[in-house]
Amino acid sequence: SDGGSCAEIITRTYRVSDTCNNFIDVVQLINVRDEITPELISDFEPVVEVFCGEVPSAPELMFIDNCDSEITINYTETSNEETSPMDYTILRTWQVLDVCMNETIVNQVVNVVIEDSVESFSRSYCIDDSDVHLDSLLPTQNGTWIIPEGIVVENGFIKPSLTPIGEYSFVNNSTLGNCNVTNIVDIIIHDDCVITPNCDSKENVKISKVVTPNGDGSNDFFNVALIYQGDCEFVIDVQIFNRWGNLVYEIENYQNDWSGESPKAAFGNANRLPAGTYYYIVSLNNSSLKPIQGYIYLSSE
Numbered sequence: 001s002d003g004g005s006c007a008e009i010i011t012r013t014y015r016v017s018d019t020c021n022n023f024i025d026v027v028q029l030i031n032v033r034d035e036i037t038p039e040l041i042s043d044f045e046p047v048v049e050v051f052c053g054e055v056p057s058a059p060e061l062m063f064i065d066n067c068d069s070e071i072t073i074n075y076t077e078t079s080n081e082e083t084s085p086m087d088y089t090i091l092r093t094w095q096v097l098d099v100c101m102n103e104t105i106v107n108q109v110v111n112v113v114i115e116d117s118v119e120s121f122s123r124s125y126c127i128d129d130s131d132v133h134l135d136s137l138l139p140t141q142n143g144t145w146i147i148p149e150g151i152v153v154e155n156g157f158i159k160p161s162l163t164p165i166g167e168y169s170f171v172n173n174s175t176l177g178n179c180n181v182t183n184i185v186d187i188i189i190h191d192d193c194v195i196t197p198n199c200d201s202k203e204n205v206k207i208s209k210v211v212t213p214n215g216d217g218s219n220d221f222f223n224v225a226l227i228y229q230g231d232c233e234f235v236i237d238v239q240i241f242n243r244w245g246n247l248v249y250e251i252e253n254y255q256n257d258w259s260g261e262s263p264k265a266a267f268g269n270a271n272r273l274p275a276g277t278y279y280y281i282v283s284l285n286n287s288s289l290k291p292i293q294g295y296i297y298l299s300s301e
Helices: none
Strands: 007-017 023-033 047-051 072-079 088-097 103-113 117-126 144-146 166-176 179-190 205-207 224-226 235-241 247-251 276-285 292-298
Touching: 205 276, 205 292
Parallel strands: 047 103, 117 179
Antiparallel strands: 007 023, 072 088, 088 103, 144 166, 166 179, 205 224, 235 247, 235 276, 276 292
């Protein structure tokens, strides 16, 4: 052989002889050379454009070589930022060598654009909403705020409950690298969440159609739901009758906690009513509504 592992000659000799010891030698020469450069196997962007000094870190590139497991990577980075008044360029270079000094060069150009920016956002809050901190108005916030007139801000919190209904523009000024960044946040304060209850509307009362007391969290109890109850001070009385018209359950100031229990000795020693269809009367005291009547199906499971 010659030249070590990067370039060598392998000699193979074959001797052929007969029974009288006559022979010939056949020689084969094999030239072994490593001339293939290392190969980049990472995802890579040769040209990157960024704004206002948001320069990403240099990527960690991976290379493989057809012969060598040991690869040398020399990384250099140059920039013309000091000589360029505005936009500038960063040149990143990876010099990759295998043991046999086969070389691969990979370059990345980062174009840094210096440009002031203005971005707009919109937010909407109801007068019943919790206080809102200024820092939550933007994805990132490191500048100074200009607060419009009419907005109450305490310790950095906007108070919707103390703010007149209307639209306001907040301005946040900051810098990013060599750029000025202006973010404008338009805030609408409204009262859409404030609902005036109609205490005398039957549409605001939702009553269960079925009771399935199996403990799965769905329809476990006979439920009288008061939609938009607000300041309506209802007192609910409930009466339940079986199909023969017998009163099987009655309570004043009902708390949505009946799941089919039977009164003592109502059905022998059973502590639950049998499955079937029952008739209810729901009275909403302190309202002008007439008693609400309907049917409820009670399941045994």
